[in-house]
Amino acid sequence: MRTTTPATTTTTPATVTAADATTPAATTRTASRALPLAGAALTALTALAGLLVAGAPSAAAGPTSGACGPGELCLWAQAQFKGARHRYELADVPIESCVALPGSTTAKSLANRLGRPVTLYQSQECAETAEFETYPGDGTWVPQAPYQSRAFKIWER
Structure with a gap:
């Protein structure tokens, strides 16, 4: 300035x-x-x-083959939702009871579309001395379980 x-x-x-x-x-x-x-x-x-x-796994995505409807527990013999599928509903299975898979059947993948948690057991008698894992209800998809499952229990909540 x-x-x-x-x-x-x-x-x-x-x-x-x-x-x-x-x-x-x-x-x-x-x-x-x-x-x-x-x-x-x-x-x-x-x-x-x-x-x-x-x-991230998506609970809504579901399997790429096969189907598991709402209110069902579906177990597949092979990983990635392949092989023979077994379907269970609450109307057919007693709550908190051990349900063995038929014969020498095992499950390697699962979809829990029940509104209740489900525990899968390596033992056919639901013995807790072998491997077991509980999965929440309402849309849990597990493409490969950590062991061959031979039985399960559906829990009240």
Whole structure:
């Protein structure tokens, strides 16, 4: 800034006020530095979301072959819902009783569409000295059980 007086000329340095910091030029410089960071963050979040969705099992997806209707427990002889399928409903199975699979049948995958938890047993007598695992009801799909299941129990809740 220049001021002229009759005797002398003086130059004073310009001061920047808060109003000057919000000029379009200042905003453009700040935004141009922030945009690459925001874009990188958005790309990383999108990739992470894709991994989470791809890796997460979906209770609604169900098997790729065969079917298990609402209110049923379905057990397949092979992994990935393949092989012979056995279907059970609450009307046909006593609650909290050990139900052995017929003959020498075993199950390697299951869908629990009952509204109750189900425990699968490695033992045909539902012995807890062998392997066993409880699966929640209302849409649990297990493409590969950790062991050959030979019996199950349906629990009250």
